[in-house]
Amino acid sequence: MVTPRQQVAVAARLVALATLLVVVLLEPSVRQDTASRGPVAAVVAIGLLSAYLARTSGPRAARSALATETVVVSVATGLAPEPAALMPYLVVLPLLAGLQAALPGVAAALGTEVVGACLVPLLLAEQSWPRDGSRWLDLAPWLGTALGIGLLGAWLRRRGVPGLAEDNDAYYESARQLLTQLRSVTRRLSAGLDSQGMAAAVLEAMHQRLGDSGGALFISLQSPGLVPFAHRGPDAQQLLVLSDPLVERCRAEARAIQGIVLEGPTRARHRVVLPLRVGTRVLGVAVSCLPQAPAAETVTSLLHELDEHSLRLDAALVFDEVRTLATADERQRLAREIHDGIAQEVASLGYVLDDLAASADPTLARGLHELRGELSRVVGDLRLSIFDLRSDVSAANGLGAALSDYVRQVGARSDLTVHLTLDEAPSRLAPAVEAELLRIAQEAITNARRHASARHLWVDCWTDPPRASLVVRDDGSGIHGRGEDSYGIAIMRERADRIDATIDIVSDPATGRPGGTVVEVTVADRRSRAPEEVSAR
Amino acid sequence: MTSPIRVLLVDDHDLIRQGLARAFERSDDFAVAGHAATVAEGLKGFTELAPDVVVIDVRLPDGTGLELVREIRSRGHDTGVVVLTMYAGDEQLFAAMEAGASAFVAKDAPSDEVVAAARHARVAPRSFTAAALADAMRRRMTPSGPQLTPRESEVLSLLARGFSVSAIGRSIYVSDSTTKTHIAKIYEKLGAANRADAIMKAVRSGLLADDLAN
Numbered sequence: 001m002v003t004p005r006q007q008v009a010v011a012a013r014l015v016a017l018a019t020l021l022v023v024v025l026l027e028p029s030v031r032q033d034t035a036s037r038g039p040v041a042a043v044v045a046i047g048l049l050s051a052y053l054a055r056t057s058g059p060r061a062a063r064s065a066l067a068t069e070t071v072v073v074s075v076a077t078g079l080a081p082e083p084a085a086l087m088p089y090l091v092v093l094p095l096l097a098g099l100q101a102a103l104p105g106v107a108a109a110l111g112t113e114v115v116g117a118c119l120v121p122l123l124l125a126e127q128s129w130p131r132d133g134s135r136w137l138d139l140a141p142w143l144g145t146a147l148g149i150g151l152l153g154a155w156l157r158r159r160g161v162p163g164l165a166e167d168n169d170a171y172y173e174s175a176r177q178l179l180t181q182l183r184s185v186t187r188r189l190s191a192g193l194d195s196q197g198m199a200a201a202v203l204e205a206m207h208q209r210l211g212d213s214g215g216a217l218f219i220s221l222q223s224p225g226l227v228p229f230a231h232r233g234p235d236a237q238q239l240l241v242l243s244d245p246l247v248e249r250c251r252a253e254a255r256a257i258q259g260i261v262l263e264g265p266t267r268a269r270h271r272v273v274l275p276l277r278v279g280t281r282v283l284g285v286a287v288s289c290l291p292q293a294p295a296a297e298t299v300t301s302l303l304h305e306l307d308e309h310s311l312r313l314d315a316a317l318v319f320d321e322v323r324t325l326a327t328a329d330e331r332q333r334l335a336r337e338i339h340d341g342i343a344q345e346v347a348s349l350g351y352v353l354d355d356l357a358a359s360a361d362p363t364l365a366r367g368l369h370e371l372r373g374e375l376s377r378v379v380g381d382l383r384l385s386i387f388d389l390r391s392d393v394s395a396a397n398g399l400g401a402a403l404s405d406y407v408r409q410v411g412a413r414s415d416l417t418v419h420l421t422l423d424e425a426p427s428r429l430a431p432a433v434e435a436e437l438l439r440i441a442q443e444a445i446t447n448a449r450r451h452a453s454a455r456h457l458w459v460d461c462w463t464d465p466p467r468a469s470l471v472v473r474d475d476g477s478g479i480h481g482r483g484e485d486s487y488g489i490a491i492m493r494e495r496a497d498r499i500d501a502t503i504d505i506v507s508d509p510a511t512g513r514p515g516g517t518v519v520e521v522t523v524a525d526r527r528s529r530a531p532e533e534v535s536a537r
Numbered sequence: 538m539t540s541p542i543r544v545l546l547v548d549d550h551d552l553i554r555q556g557l558a559r560a561f562e563r564s565d566d567f568a569v570a571g572h573a574a575t576v577a578e579g580l581k582g583f584t585e586l587a588p589d590v591v592v593i594d595v596r597l598p599d600g601t602g603l604e605l606v607r608e609i610r611s612r613g614h615d616t617g618v619v620v621l622t623m624y625a626g627d628e629q630l631f632a633a634m635e636a637g638a639s640a641f642v643a644k645d646a647p648s649d650e651v652v653a654a655a656r657h658a659r660v661a662p663r664s665f666t667a668a669a670l671a672d673a674m675r676r677r678m679t680p681s682g683p684q685l686t687p688r689e690s691e692v693l694s695l696l697a698r699g700f701s702v703s704a705i706g707r708s709i710y711v712s713d714s715t716t717k718t719h720i721a722k723i724y725e726k727l728g729a730a731n732r733a734d735a736i737m738k739a740v741r742s743g744l745l746a747d748d749l750a751n
Binding site for chain 2: 339340343344345347348350351352354355358372375376377379380383386387409411412413419420421422423424425426
């Protein structure tokens with residue numbers, strides 16, 4: 001791959017060589033001066049060679065090529081009796097040095113030029129140096145320009161114009177700048193970066209402008225096609241159809257599309273489909289359902305309003321993705337750390353206990369044996385924690401697949417019998433929602449296994465994007481005695497909050513069955529209620 | 538008196554190796570021949586020391602212990618191999634069995650179990666034993682995968698009675714496309730390719746027992 005910096009290195013040299021040739025061809029005094037031919041030929045040769053090296057070799061080779069080139073060009077300029085053709089080349093070298101090695105590079109290049117073009121000829125070939133000092137006057141403006149251009153190169157490098165800085169670091173540099181901006185921006189944002197809330201704001205804005213009876217919002221994620229993301233109003237159900245031709249057209253053409261949709265034999269409703277645009281990209285589409293066609297200017301002004309919302313929504317979605325990626329990495333790291341560290345150490349302590357028990361008297365041995373049992377249980381728990389940390393949803397593995405995988409493993413590693421019921425729609429939920437639901441299910445299952453000493457567990461998962469529900473029920477001893485604020489429950493609530501879901505945790509439910517705990521999570525249900533309730537939120 | 542069984546311990550954690558070494562030295566019929574912390578060291582130790590039994594951790598810094606198991610198995614038929622692991626799930630158990638291990642022990646088991654497994658491995662290196670083997674086999678024979686929802690069970694029983702897609706849709710009051718989604722999910726859950734296959738698999742796993750009785 002040719003990086004932008006390599007492109008600059010090649011282009012700058014070619015421009016300088018082209019200027020050189022033009023001057024040689026047009027200026028008879030230069031063309032006819034035989035003593036200048038040697039230096040000009042040397043500069044053309046080293047220029048072409050350096051351009052070739054800059055394109056084909058790594059940063060280190062490019063750096064030494066530039067140093068050699070600077071020496072050759074400077075000395076050639078100094079020795080040539082008619083150096084006018086070579087002077088433009090002096091400007092290019094500090095620019096490249098500045099891009100490569102910042103201010104020290106510029107200083108070195110300029111120093112070399114001054115020594116090569118002024119001092120060397122003074123010492124070596126005094127006869128070619130005009131006595132009247134006109135050479136100084138010729139050189140000074142070029143060297144001044146070279147200094148300016150060199151500083152510009154160094155500044156560009158410091159600004160981190162993508163690709164111009166050190167090749168391998170360019171992408172890191174721009175990533176660092178973006179992340180720094182993100183950090184300061186998120187501190188300043190009043191609404192934070194909550195994608196669910198932003199989507200609700202888009203639907204609310206449409207409701208305010210159009211007075212619609214229902215709306216739905218689709219997002220294009222990496223997976224091909226759209227994902228239902230949010231909806232509001234009692235009529236939203238019929239809008240959540242991915243195969244709607246109006247939706248597809250809106251996405252393809254990136255403009256507002258309107259149409260009439262028949263509802264039964266007597267009713268017809270107007271449907272407005274608006275693109276959510278970020279620049280030239282279509283982030284998703286918003287669908288609205290209303291009794292009659294809206295005024296054209298209302299749609300136009302709404303479209304502009306949505307552009308602002310889209311940018312925020314896009315930022316929130318990117319943030320979600322970054323957070324999901326960062327969390328996934330951290331979980332893998334934690335799993336490795338537990339596996340290689342504490343789990344092995346506790347396991348080896350177990351062997352120490354075995355050794356003690358073997359040589360102890362019977363009463364002590366009995367106590368040690370009990371302790372050994374506890375220790376084995378701790379290792380077993382650590383093993384399951386490692387597994388918890390490692391299981392995840394991915395592009396290929398949806399919520400249902402991840403859940404059934406997890407549940408099967410839990411069944412294999414503990415005495416719990418898990419009954420899983422899946423009812424998944426063909427389309428996927430948003431990745432952040434899938435991830436949080438999986439974590440809530442893991443937490444609920446772990447609680448049932450660890451604290452409630454349950455024997456059976458029923459997990460029901462239903463999805464119909466953007467809506468979903470997850471119910472985890474066990475036949476254990478319930479969670480009484482453990483406060484509502486106990487760790488696992490607080491974490492489950494926090495996770496549910498993050499995806500704007502409601503969570504109900506009921507111990508001893510009034511189903512007539514003794515004991516047991518029910519954890520029920522519902523995603524995006526409230527927005528399908530009447531619009532009054534939504535605006536009252 | 539017969540000569541002791543010589544054991545090579547392969548684990549990258551010193552404390553684990555020391556604990557196991559003490560456990561083996563407690564029993565008179567064992568002697569620890571050597572230690573190794575990586576796959577490469579394990580292979581070197583195996584070649585140089587020619588131990589009777591090798592105890593191998595699954596996760597090693599330069600590869601998986603299972604590679605070492607396969608390598609040892611390909612070289613010597615009567616060397617006992619005990620696989621020791623922190624990940625003691627069904628998949629790991631069957632993977633160890635397929636690699637050619639003689640025994641599989643979780644790291645939360647007492648050291649006596651490791652010694653017992655090594656003794657078994659010495660006597661019958663080409664057999665396989667594990668504490669959770671019976672349960673794992675049972676789970677493998679009766680997969681407790683996702684169950685059908687009530688609506689899917691209803692659709693399945695209508696399918697078994699020979700209803701067409703639209704007839705099923707009419708009798709449970711849903712559209713043809715919804716019915717098709719239900720059917721696709723039933724096929725997916727049963728791992729079936731078509732209607733006949735789905736019904737066969739459903740009968741075999743007892744999902745249609747009620748319908749057949751009627």
